[in-house]
Amino acid sequence: MIYETDDLPIVACSTGLNENTAIGVIRLSGFSHIGSIGPFFKKDLSNLEVRKATFTKLYDQEGNFLDEVVITYFKGPNSYNGENILEIAAHGNTLNLKRIMNAFINSGDFRLAKNGEFTYRALKNKKLSLAQVEGLDALLNASSSLMLDEGLKLLNGSLYQKYTDLYDKFLKLKAAVEINIDFAEDVGEEQSQKLLDDAVADISGHITSLHRSASVNAKSLMSPDIVLCGEPNAGKSSLFNLFLNESRSIVSNIAGTTRDYISEYISLGNETFKLVDTAGLRNTTDVIEEEGIKRSRNLIENAFYKILLVNINEVEKYQYHDIKETLFDALIFTHFDEFKGSFNLDNLKENLPKAIKYYSADTSKGEGSLVQISGPIGPDSKSGSIEPEQINNGPIEPKEINGPTGAAKNGPIEPAHITDLITQDILSKYLKLRNSDPISIERHRVVINDIYGKFTEFSNNIRNLGDIAIISSEVSILEKKTAELIGIISPDDTLTHIFTNFCIGK
DSSP, X not given: OOSOSOOOOEEEETTOSSSOOSEEEEEEEOOSOGGGGGGGTTSOOTTOOBTOOEEEEEEOTTOOEEEEEEEEEEOTTSSSSSSOEEXXXXXXXXXXXXXXHHHHHHTTSOEEOOTTHHHHHHXXXXXXXXXXXXXXXXXXXXSSHHHHHHHHHHHHSHHHHHHHHHHHHHHHHHHHHHHHHHXXXXXXXXXXXXXXXXXXXXXXXXXXXXXXXHHSOOHHHHSOEEEEEESTTSSHHHHHHHHHTSOOSOOOSSTTOOOSOEEEEEEETTXXXXXXXXXXXXXXXXXXXXXXXXXXXXXHHHOSEEEEEEEGGGTTTOOOGGGTTOOEEEEEEXXXXXXXXXXXXXXXXXXXXXXXXXXXXXXXXXXXXXXXXXXXXXXXXXXXXXXXXXXXXXTTSOOEEEETTEEEEOOSSOSSSTHHHHHHHHHHHHHHHHTTOOOOOHHHHHHHHHHHHHHHHHHHHGGGOOOHHHHHHHHHHHHHHHHHHHTSSOOHHHHHHHHTTSOTTO
């Protein structure tokens, strides 16, 4: 276990010490009674009102004035972690906050809290379950709104309620089994069997719903990456710059200019995504470039949204061996200003990785726009072809874009509104997955899938088992698994992993 077994009073700054703020909150916890802290305020605090803010002055043990503060007392066990807690709101200069904490530590009555120790004590004192602690961890360390929402749902919201409901349903199932063992004659065989069947049916729908949420591929939603890939000079860096509206990525007609991936965070709608410009995919003898290409392949496989840019003039030249089996969200054909042949999508697909949607230029929509050329909302594609005159001078020409540093070559994609359709598709995919209520915490996903598998086997075999005692044993196993999900049973390695993520004052 990561913590000492002592119950000494602890102190920490709950608002952080990285920068100055107007107010900083210092939290004291674990002291025996509020009167023992009185000397720091040169007053008797024995009658301090609970949960009421009180303005006072703070001193060190030598009687030196430290600050004017507002204190709030939370008496255990009716507090966050079940212990006596005093919160001190002081002026938020980091030097001031550190000086106040040192005054309590130097007194010998308090020690500095370890990461997450306040919450660990809440778990130990049964003020929070393990699932709620994991929800708080998700809330504090969220890198996406999805993780933020899941943390809230776990802390005391709908997801935590689903877990507790599942546990209650297993208890009812266990009771129904016990009735069949000990009271079947009193209740009646038909009635006792009905109770068992109803309990199985009740829990079946609940665990199926949770299993569906745990089966959603939520990993990429935690930190969603939009990855741009393709052969050298396909237009990746140009599109990257368009999303950012600046010349962040170097655009050049020299193959291999981007030798490693470049990433920036962008806001689309109300969500934050990481946009990644990868190294051009090609065979090379350059060790550094090869490492960049290797990293690009890994990024492509794990990306939330995959965009492949294809030079229309080099479809047959580049074979896409390493990514041929990858399914891309969008494929964009570029360099139509140099294209002399006939555009037939069905023929081109034979040499390309598969994509959900295909995009190209359409001058009828205005120069610099992007149009979907296949899929449910694209133009009629009975022939699967677009004549060259329709796409000449589309958004694939090298134009200039005015960035913050002046005019810069943007490469084979124009700056108009080419990102609009892609943005809509990215947000649509993200919202669709979010609305499926994905469960992203890996421990929960593993336990839920385990429960689902065991329960499915149990419900299939229940009518074929003549020994009700065996059924009772299997129900007990399922009950323990559900208790583990909530956190009534908690593995030490899980606790260690969670609490090391917490800030010191939480």
